[in-house]
Each structure stands twice: as C-alpha cells, then as structure tokens.
Amino acid sequence: MSTSPFGPYGIPDGDPGFTVSVEIDTVLDDLTEDDCARLLASAGVPRARIDESALLQARVVFELPHTGWIVSAQEALDTAERVAREFVVVGAETCRTDLWAREPWFPTQPDNAEFRYEEPETPAFTVTVEIETTAPNTDRGLGETIFSCFDEYLSVRRTPSPAGRQHLVVDPRSAHLDGAAQRCLKALWCLSGSWSITRLRVVADDVYRLECSDRLTRVSETLPEWQYAATDDGNRVVAVPDLQTDLTGWSIEALSQDGHAHPAPFVLGRVWQDDDGIVNLRGVGRRCPAWTATIEHGHHLDCVITTRGTTFPVDAWDATANWLVESLIGNPVGLIVDLGPSNYDPDVDDEVINAQLHKLDEGL
Helix, strand or coil: CCCECCCCCCECCCCCCEEEEEEEEEEHHHCCHHHHHHHHHHHCCCCCEEEECCCCEEEEEEEECCCCHHHHHHHHHHHHHHHCCCCCEEEEEEEEHHHHHHCCCCCCCCCCCCCCCCCCCCCCEEEEEEEECCCCCCCCCHHHHHHHHCCCCCEEEEECCCCCCEEEEEECCCCCHHHHHHHHHHHHHHHHCCCEEEEEEEEEHHHHHHHHHHCCCCCCCCCCCCEEEECCCCCEEEEECCCCCCCCCCEEEEECCCCCEEEEECEEEEEEECCCCCEECCCCCEEEEEEEEEECCCCEEEEEECCCCCEEECCHHHHHHHHHHHHHCCCCCCCEEEECCCCCCCCCCCCCCCEEEECCCCCC
C-alpha cells in the first residue's frame, strides 16, 4: 500500500492509525462506576476506554486505524460534542498511534523561561499542533510556511519539544472547543500539504497553562502563602492556590503525636475557593487549580521543604489561624468555637486567657 504523510487525508508511512481522546473536567478518581459507564455511553464509541490525563482528569480514548489527521480530528470533535451533553469537556485530541504509545500525554513545554500561570479572564481554548520535521514536502522553511498558511488574526508561536519535533501553539480567540478547532482548520489544511501533522489538540486555556506550569524547572526559595483544607476522611491538605510559584519537588513534614515526622510531596490538584479567597474541599465557591500536600489525620504541620532542601518551619500560631479559618468553612451561622491554652490546668488558680469565635451571617 502506497501511503503519504502529507495532505489532510494523507496516511503516514506504515499506516499507524490515530488515537483519539476527549478529556473532561473531573478527576478520574472522583468518578463512580456509574459515572464511568455514563461517560463511555455518552462517547458512543463501543471500543472506547477511560484513562487519566496529565492532570489526572478522566478522558475517553479510542483508536482509529487506517486514518489520517483530518478524519480522526473530526471524530474527536464529534465525540467531544456528544460527551459535552453529560460532562464538562476541557479538551479533544488526535495523535498518531505509534507516538501515543510512547507519549500518552501531549509533551507541552512552556515557550519561555518567564512563563507564569495566570487564570484566564474569560474561558477560551488553545490549539496545539505537533508536526514531523524529518521529511517536509517543501523546500520552504517552517517559518515561511506558517506565514503563508495562517491568517493574521491567528496568533501562532513555536515551542520546544522534548521529542525533537516541532510544536505550534495557536490562539484562535474562541470560547468554544469546536469553534477554536474550526478557526484553525483552513490553516492546518494548508500546513499539512507541506508538513506531516502527527498530533493535534484543542484544550481549555487553564488546563494548558496548568500543564505548562507543571513542566517548569524554576525554583523558588520563598515560602508562598498557604491555607488548610479538610478532606472527607478527616485528613487535611496544605493548599497553595497561587501558581505563580512552581512547587515541583517541594514537600511538607507533619509530626504525629509521638513526634515522628511524616513527609508528603506537593502535587497539582484542584480545590474550591470562595469570594474571599479561602480554599476548601467542600465545594464552596469556584473550583480552581492549586498545589496540595496531604497531612494525615492526627498530625500537625511542622515545616515546608523546598527542592534544594531549604526548610521553612511553620509557626504554631500561623498553623492554628489557618486551621480555624478552614474549620469555619461550610458550617452554619451561629457556630461558636471556644479557644484556650493547651496547657490549661484547672487545679491552678491563675488567670486564663481565652477567646471565642462566632460565625455570623454574610460570611462574618
């Protein structure tokens, strides 16, 4: 069979086929068995399966043999439209199957050392394209080809790829997944006549930026502001909702009642944040990305440790204040918390300083 990797209907040499995935805004571990069954049913693809994305979110994945990028991309968009009737869809992707087997997550890289995670002002989508550079079907350079294919209203930039291929990042200025893809279709059609498209993804801006933040090598030696948030099983997490600082490689140490230290790494996750910026895991406010580290039940936070081994001791009063703030989240108006010294001895006739916290209406 004679094949060619070029053109929208071109089939790459060896006919590897393409793999399609549709990602939703729900962590895989949060899905029940019924949710998984509903997700697969909504995709409408009998051979589909469920796995997790780079940010641990659930996605539907299936293979399309004997196809090129345009057919599989359209199938990805159609599947995303069906899934969106039941779930919030944050991304759709098609990738050459032989590459997917080695890199099941798009190897997104920040395009400059000054990259910072910023929550987008309005919901929008980014289009990322990977092309094979070993056998271009043109004598023109990539820059010249991009200039001739992409209209002025499409912002295009090139980013490094750890796999040695070329990545293009396109800002189609669209708040809808299908709209973002359709705005780039004509340019990609033109591009594929000269360069082989191996991977194509339409993804929500906040997901794309969060993945880039996860791949930065920047190291900070300043302790960021942190808060507590309680889990349903009685554990707590130390949460840092500000992703301006990359906490890759950072960890905490919590002490058990017998004084033993228990480390826990910071990982990228999701929390809820109310209008006052207070984080929680009870679904109060809007869901947002954050760095989190888990403290086991009955332990108390002792210190935060950076990638370089610098240790920041946590002041007991700071920890207590954050614990009190977290404790008031989700509790009814009229709650009263009595505070007193931990070394109080009722047999000693001394003045005891204590306090009360009252939860009032309107968040006070």
